[in-house]
Amino acid sequence: MTSMYVKIDENPFGVIEQRLSNFLNPIPPDPTFVKRLQRRLITPPLVTVEAHSRPFWLVLILSVGLISGALLFWLFGRVGKSV
16 A cells, blocks of 8 residues: 555645556547547638628618607597597
8 A cells, every 4th residue: 555655746736646647547549539629629610600780771660660650649649639
């Protein structure tokens, strides 16, 4: 058990790194996976998302319709009160 504990470095994680290196075995990565991952990280995506701005004419038509509807409601309300 004494071989597991090595001299403590100035690095506070030295003991943890030493214990982990005793328990874990490194596995070599698959070269095709690494190449594919590198290609995906370096090349930009083919799909781009563009922001859709509302056209000015749509906002204009909606606001004119709302104002004219309110004006007609106000006018017919006044005509109904005077009769």
